[in-house]
Amino acid sequence: MGNPNVGKSVIFNRLTGIKVIISNYPGTTVEFLEGSIIIEGKKMKIVDAPGTYSLIPSDKAGEAAVNLLLKEKTDLIINVVDSTNLGRNLYLTLQLRELFIPLILDLNMVDVAREQGIEIDIPALSKELKVSVVSTVAISGEGIRELRKAAAEILKRDEK
């Protein structure tokens, strides 16, 4: 989940195996990708939801993303955020946190943020939101391993 244009699909490609299919979410004509991801040996379904600025959708894409989240049983949300525009992206994060579904905050495009002179104190952010935070550069694949590790930890902790 995340705002449009933050690199969700690129991260999705990095995480999923080869098998990626396009499926139209029933009811709307917004396409989104479903794929599979292996975590701790367990095969799980992962979905690249369309971009939305808030849980209250202002367009069809947003509606599809929200319906997907609320209707299907979701074990973990990977909230991809554009690090160059943290303030605006956190709006959706705060809403997602209220849902009590385990959440990982993925600060993507940190390379672009660094270029723009933006430095983000990740431990502080994690403490503020009480959510695990990783930083990635989806295009080059930097940080994807940490993202997988963080996902595995949360899902394991969840099973206990």
Added chain:
Amino acid sequence: MSLVELAIGMGAQIVKLKGGFGMQRHLISLGIVPGKIIHKITSQPMGGPIVIEIEGARIAVGRGIARRVIVKRIS
């Protein structure tokens, strides 16, 4: 003064957003929030959209919407 009258290249602070709740929600979610500092980058001729810069991000809004974004100039 609204975004339309603001001269290109000028900095300004957003005072308030006129118009319906739906439109305000969309603008706020784009980052156009009262109190924020913006710069006007360009506007398309013949009533075309207006492009502004907020905190590094560039946003383009239609002329009608731009008329309802009230700003005051800053140095």
Added chain:
Amino acid sequence: MRIRFEPRIEAAIKDIQKKSNLPRWKILLALEGDERFKKKIPEKIWQEAISLVEKDHKEPIELTMLKARFGQAGAIANRVQKVHHRHPTFLEKLGDITVKPLIGLPIAVIILMGVFKFFITAAGFITDKIMTPFFEGPYDVFIHFLVEGTFPKGFIHDMLIGTPGAGYLESFGVLTTGIFVPIGIVLPAVLIFYIILTLLEDVGYLPRLAILVDTIFHRIGLHGYSIIPVILSFGCNVPGVMATRILTSDKQRFMMLTLLGISIPCTAQTAVILRVIGPFGLGWVILIYLILMTIFVTTGSILNRALKGTAPEIAIEIPPYRLPRISNLMMKTGLRIKQFLLEAIPWVFVGIILVNTLHTLGITVYLSRISGPLMGRWLGLPEEAIYPLIIGFLRKDVATGLLTPLLNKNIMNFYQAMVAVTILVIYFPCAATFVVFLKELGIKGTIKSTFIMLVVAFGIGGLLHLIFSLFAL
């Protein structure tokens, strides 16, 4: 774990929670304006809870909540990030320049010209150098062997192979033209356009292009992003029509589909223009495109006023320019092509079978006989030109083959050819588009759209004929 709102809002939340046992997050979303959850809270409870807050802030509760939550998000961001001032990078400056009209528009024109140049050479190369030799070589031997063996003669044979000897365009068989057109002509065109589109998208130029053209599109009630279906339709209208899904309101989608069908020539239609009118000079070809553009704008603005429904304005974020990643580019293009093959090709196939049955049953011949006089007088076209126009309704490529000889044997003079080609280009590009219209708009929508198309086609046709005859040509 939760973020606290100001006391009055928290009180309102607790109040609703007590009286309606809804979880906190549903109440919060309801307060922020989500109708689905708001309906779950009885009106009386709702009014009581929010009255205090609304009196205090003198604005609707949804707005207060919105600003409150946005404030929290901004506050957290400021606490955790340090922003050092730095001068804008080269890419950012380039980004701004390309969106400014004075410099941006010429650049956009150059890019679009480059796109079409690349498209025509690349698609042409694939079709002529790869597809045609393959189809006329090994594939041809294979299907002849297959069909000749089982159905040497009769209706089935004609259906599958079509008129023997004729090239892969005119033979009309399901297995010959039916396969060659979608795979040999349409697929290369769509492939090239998808590559170009994905490249423009990944680089971040597409939103800028959308803004530059938004002024024109807004005049007719559409918004800048409708440039995507337009570009795609130059390759083939089928993906173009499918791309209209990005438009939100039904009114916009109906208008976009009708306008695409009428004034955006697909590969086959462009071929008709180039082959029939091309030899007479580039000026005439450009004239046809100018006519199409004026039709696009005028029909658009008429439809915009005629149809009710809203025309929402554009309000988008322009992403910074990024260097495209080849792997990502290939992946996206691959997915789009796969989707095109799964979704569009079947319709092209259905379209061709439809035309074949009409053709072999001779219905098309009958149609041309009854509409002959009307076409003749109104459009000033000779009898022989009527048949290509009828068959051309569903098969543009075939029409070229039938029109050129008429022109060479000058049964038809150049100006009559201009009228005929203009009408052909205004028609539905091909049977597949007609079928996809049915899928996207349903029966009623398609009939309405077709009606508009016929009115425009014969209107313009008649007008051209009038103008030409005024100059006693």
